[in-house]
Amino acid sequence: MDADSKARWETLRLSYGETRGLPALVDEICKLYEQVRPEGVIVGAPQECIYLAMMALLQPGDHVVVTYPGYQSLFQIADSLGCQVDLWEVDLGEDGGASFDVAKFKALLRPTTKLAVVNFPHNPTGVLLDAAQWSDLVEACRAVDCYLFSDEMYRLLEFCPTARLPSAVDVYDKAITLSGLSKAFGLPGLRIGWLAVRPPCYPLMARVAELKDYTTICGAVPSEVLALAALRSREALLRRNMDILRANLTAVEAFMSEFEHVFKYRPPAAGSVAFPRLAAPSEDGGVGSGDGGAGGVEAFCERLVNGCGVLLLPGTVYDHGPSSARGHFRIGLGRRDLPECLEKLRGYLRSLSGSTGS
Ligand SMILES: Cc1ncc(COP(=O)(O)O)c(C=O)c1O
Structure with missing residues (x-):
């Protein structure tokens, strides 16, 4: 543990924390991105972040496109809210391989699409788009001006480091990036994740912060200090x-x-x-x-x-x-x-x- 995290740990008071997360932790999260400022971050358990973002963003009837199969809440919350959900399905090869065809994603988008939800690296297939496919996908979202919810829980675990894609929030100002400590950092028990956005999504984050009063109010303060220490030792x-x-x-x-x-x-x-x-x-x-x-x-x-x-x-x-x-x-x-x-x-x-x- 770095000295500052250690001092925080040793003097920790078990009172309520901040709704948007421990400020020092938020600062550390910003360092993971190029375009994210502290006002654009809200800390929560990763699954909670998915739930709150979908609740803040979606209304019955909204059109949503989602990678499929996948982590259930990425499509289920939209479906439960009465959205029109189109599934962008993986292509499975005879050899056991898998891929996602961005042309199929583009064909599902509509001028009225509210939200695209993607998860790369993908659970369960391990598929990662290449840089050209990723920018093609982002440009398609920009063309219809939809939000892009990018579940990046498995980012930083690329077997070939040059294959790492830029985070959605760094390449698109209507992206909502989800990340957290459960996968790449191996610390799921901390229950720490975050949403990271740019100014066009700040109103959305304000709504997420309000809704968080109905889930956890704030993070577990011991976890936030441990998360701070973890991010400072990320390498x-x-x-x-x-x-x-x-x-x-x-x-x-x-x-x-x-x-x-x-x-x-x-x-x-x-x-x-x-x-x-x-x-x-x-x-x-x-x-x-x-x-x-x-x-x-x-x-x-x-x-x-x-x-x-x-x-x-x-x-x-x-x-x-x-x-x-x-x-x-x-x-x-x-x-x-x-x-x-x-x-x-x-x-x-x-x-x-x-x-x-x-
Ligand atoms: C793709 C994906 N997103 C989000 C989550 C949620 O993470 P957590 O369990 O830490 O809330 C998971 C967990 O398995 C996941 O696989």
């Missing part, structure tokens, strides 16, 4: 977390090539999740009950968790037909014990293929 924290991710990515790669008759896998471009698929979902890759399709990957994951205690998240939880039908599942890359989990899976899959003779 060390990010290095630590990228080391874990890189080691896990290598382990997953070796595992997937050993079981290429069972899985199809393309590594994620960024983030701490990957989204492989079963090679033969209708037959469960030759290691399952053969109950087919969506049931295939769900049944497959259930057998694994019952058989060896390792939980893979079946794509069916995303309610997205194509990824369910292709047998996609999500695997987390962020924990140090992933190699041990892969070892258990390896033993289990070997025992199954031994027993089926394949």
